[in-house]
Amino acid sequence: MVFIAEQERVEGFTHVLLITTGSVASVKAPLIVEELLKHEKVKIEIVATQPSLTFFNVDNVTKAGGRVWVDQDEWKSDYKIGDPILHIELRRWADVVLVAPCSANTLSKIAHGICDNLATSLLRALSPTTPTYVFPAMNTLMYEHPLTSEHLRVVQEVLAETLRSYGRVCL
Template sequence: MARITLAVTGSISAYKAADLTSQLGKLGHSVTVLMTTAATQFITPLTLQALSKNLVHTDVMLEENPSSIKHIDIAKQTDIFLVAPASAQTIAKLSYGFADNIVTAVALALPSTTPKLIAPAMNTNMYLNPATQENLKRLQTYGFEEISPKESLLACGDVGVGALADIDVILEKVSDILHETN
């Protein structure tokens, strides 16, 4: 099946990455997980390592193998790049081409033909903020496809759009892309 690179960023929805990783594995996909530092405050790398059966990468500067460059190798071995959940911070960094963490460095190193999905998760006002919306539009021009957040009761107590899309919706989008590329 596919080699999916799952980028997990700093959102309360990061805990849902465990179910997403598990479901992708059950479908036969190989999952490589990348985590921002903020993501590791919500869920541990060990959880995602146990579910993915692969090393979880959290530091762009940690090079375990001196004969390769990790973020370049991961990018070359990615069939689908999926950012879920995608925080406003990471969306902004990706839209401006930052490469200051493992998620943004791998994203910048991806071949232009690699399908890229982004599933935002944040407070309604943050999601609807013109800066975030502009960043998402910019990412579309770079080939990212948004998996829109849903309207729900959010962790902050507000009700509105911003909750991570349901795992089934994300899995369906991954399946759609795999059928388009095969």
């Protein structure tokens, strides 16, 4: 299926892009989708990293009302120059981005600018005007690790400072 932002946006709706990552808290993805869709005038798309799929069934998210996009949806074998690029179309579509949950791995990738999957490529391509909320979720020892503190600092200070005049990054 080809996703074209212009064709998928619905006037008067808030377009929420949920990114799930390899945290065990991804088990809550269907519940997050259900809760978001309880609000009128909300559309949701989900980008799931491969590790996040360990923790929830895509069918449950689909039943809740969301569509799930994965790395394999990004570059099809029949791709031609000029065809729509999924991470660009999804970022054009999104009014707000939620990284929930954000694993230690994905937090590190965001802090270092690594773009090796659909989720991190999309985050790197976001307009500074797109409000982005990052919800770290990992076990206590991982959260208390000094590298996690450094990654949080980078995301909070460096990215938030860059985006402050345009949008928001919240942890």
